[in-house]
């Protein structure tokens with residue numbers, strides 16, 4: 001890496017900044033309507049590694065990904081992204097959260113991964129189109145470029161979204177339940193793609209529910225149940241004792257869940273939030 005980077009205006013960060021490609025959580029608390037769903041979590045996602053986030057339904061896993069990608073503000077503590085630019089963090093939401101009843105061709109959806117270089121209204125270069133075709137071939141959809149996305153199966157559409165991730169070429173890739181509702185073959189092929197991202201030195205963080213899949217493909221695991229139950233080598237995290245502890249945590253959607261009093265600086269209630277917490 002060039003020394004010129006050290007003189008760049010954006011290169012100034014806190015002394016304890018995470019290394020490039022590393023995402024660090026510092027005493028992170030995330031709340032909805034002042035009820036914490038992620039509570040005082042600290043740690044660092046290993047750079048250039050595959051980390052699974054596991055935990056029961058409602059544990060705050062999706063919320064944590066949203067905070068890392070900047071879709072949600074920390075109420076307390078922070079997410080340190082080590083000087084990465086926003087487009088260097090790719091995010092694949094849960095498929096249920098993605099509308100695909102829009103009249104776009106497969107190739108155009110893949111090209112959305114390249115918007116930071118082409119601009120939303122910029123002309124799509126020939127080379128970008130070529131890279132989109134190559135990405136489609138890598139996910140097993142060669143020749144699908146002109147098909148409308150609303151005619152694809154769920155598995156085919158997830159392949160398209162992985163092709164879009166390939167085009168985005170991000171340093172950090174966040175995946176929210178990427179293999180849910182996919183058949184064994186599609187899952188295996190997309191897992192192979194994830195393994196290739198690891199070989200390329202990318203940081204991958206994936207929310208998953210299949211412990212066997214995590215054990216065989218993800219060396220690191222964060223076990224989350226609102227609080228961090230365990231975070232480290234998958235084998236040491238996914239013990240029965242830890243899983244029992246995680247499953248015994250009260251559901252964070254509990255309306256009676258206490259507002260956090262450890263946070264000294266309560267944020268004002270946002271104007272659009274008309275919910276009465278208590």
Ligand SMILES: Nc1ncnc2c1ncn2[C@@H]1O[C@H](COP(=O)(O)OP(=O)(O)OP(=O)(O)O)[C@@H](O)[C@H]1O
Pocket residue numbers: 032033037055056057058059060061062063064251252253254
């Ligand atoms: N937009 C929202 N407004 C209010 N509460 C929310 C919102 N989104 C999520 N929550 C609540 O925050 C908690 C954490 O939700 P989150 O989706 O992060 O959990 P998760 O671990 O990803 O769960 P799952 O495994 O079921 O996908 C839940 O109790 C949920 O009800």
